[in-house]
Amino acid sequence: MIEINGVTKIFGGGSDAFTALDNLSVTIDSNEFFTLLGPSGCGKTTLLRVIAGFIDPTQGTVQLDGENLVEQPPYKRPVNTVFQSYALFPHLTVAQNIAFGLQMLGRPKSEISSTVDEMLTLVQMAPMADRKTSEISGGQQQRVALARALAPRPKVLLLDEPLSALDFKLRKEMQLELKRLQHETGITFIFVTHDQEEALTMSDRIAVMNAGTIRQIGGPRDIYDHPAERFVADFIGDTNFIEVELVNTSADTARIRLISGKEIDARANPDGPKAGSKVTLAVRPEHATLVDEGEALLPGTLSDVVYFGTDTHYHVALDGGGGDFVVRRQNQPDMAQSRQTGARVGVTFPANVGQVLRD
């Protein structure tokens, strides 16, 4: 278990000071696939480097199973990193790269060679064992970097955007591969990415970061379906934001009044805004449906239809200055294009689907 307590990192000083991590605390369980997700510059890589030991935090502690890591140099921490650039040793072969950590730990030769063989099999690189790292492809280098970091059996594996250099297909493959490896090895993975899809596919839990703080922590479904605030809702997936009025709240649901005057139940945080105030409601495009004007929660005019292959996006200009609302519908083979741009239509969504945001 990793406990990060009030970690602050300030780069530079005076007027140039930049706060990369702002009093950040989080607890990561053992054997968890934990993802730090956020835009570039949000501090996710800084946090990873603090855990690895390449950066000393200005304040705060990092504890691994109750032991303070901050006082230890990186080469004493039972933590290994898969670098974004892989950072494989070009003067060593694939097998020698994987053996490096074990050699530095002074493990006996027989153990090293059996672990290296095991790792080569695990990442399916056994036939390439004696190649130089410059003689293998990007995807293979990625596997070697993984095997090298896993070989010393660290308590925690840190992955710094390891898939960003791979092409789309390979990335998909490696996502499943990483998930499998984490399952098989039982090592805690802390994965850094700016790719929301990657985060949703692989993680047990996701921490969404912005400006050096964690905005929300939760499982992929939790984060996607119930974003706590506008930043999270906006960063993950596509979202419609509409202005609504809070009629009353009870525990985690809220009665809201839409711009059309109709009322519906939505989800809200218990510590959210009070009744009577104007709030923002987030509705995912695929959770809403396009209906005739009469049965709609929100009537409007169909302004645009965009075909995406797997699905179609219907843009509706809501009446009363409600703005643009997108409805996503999955395409079926026999589905004909039934509505024309400019037609009077409406948008509806079931109760308890919209999420009242905290801001």
Added chain:
Amino acid sequence: MNAAAALRARNERRTRFLLLTPAMVLLLFAASGPLVIVLIYSFLTPGSYGGVEWNFSVQAWFNVVAKIDFFTDELTFADAHLSVFWRSFKLSVFTAILTFVFGFPTAYFIATRPKRSRDMWMLLIMIPFWTNLLIRTFAIMELIRNEGTVNTILMGVGIIDQPIQMLFTEFAVLIGMTYVYLPLMILPIYASMERFDFNLVEAGYDLYATRFQVLRRVIFPLVKPGVVAGSILVFVPCLGAYVIPRVLGGGKQLMLGNLIELQFGQLRNWPLGAALSLTLLAVVMIALIFYVRAVGQEESPHG
């Protein structure tokens, strides 16, 4: 291969050959030509007032390693020559080692500076190198002579009450050569280090390597080509150094370059000078072959 492809290949070869021609001509006249003359001279007899007499003789080659006593006809080793050879070799090896000891950290320092300040550091390294060798050598002389800066300060502070004799010793020659040839060590090491990916250092730390292990197992193997090049660039000119041992060794600490100059100058024994020059060339080549082979083998233990 069809005829057109064959023609194209031949044209390409011809173009390449033409590009090489200027360098080949230069090498032929400026390097190989004089070398052949030196080789021929080494098998002739010395003229009374310098120059050579056109009589075939192996006397000069014989004299490189042995001498016959003028009065007793006794055959002995030319230990004067051998001691000069040994001193040249020894001082050159030490200079290469010293320049490495000073140059490696310097190159590392420069390579880890921000990109825009690296050029400034390199310029600072290069400026002395562009200064006349004689001037720099006399500057060192000024520093280390008995009434020079170092002794004056040491005596002024009261650490010593007699000046330390540094000038006209092997130590002085070593200091001089280390100072003069240091940039030739720094430049190639820096060139290797600039290409070095410093992420690898982090990867090393991450994989439980201590600072020293990272230096030995990650940094050094990858900048070794630069170290090899630097060692050769320092070692070779040191072997034949002339000005530095002349000025700082004061004629007492002769090196090969001085010995050869003596034969062509005061001693008027051109054939011996020629034979000594060729011996120097052979020593350099043998040393390089051994060095490159030793380093090359270490580099790829798995074939």
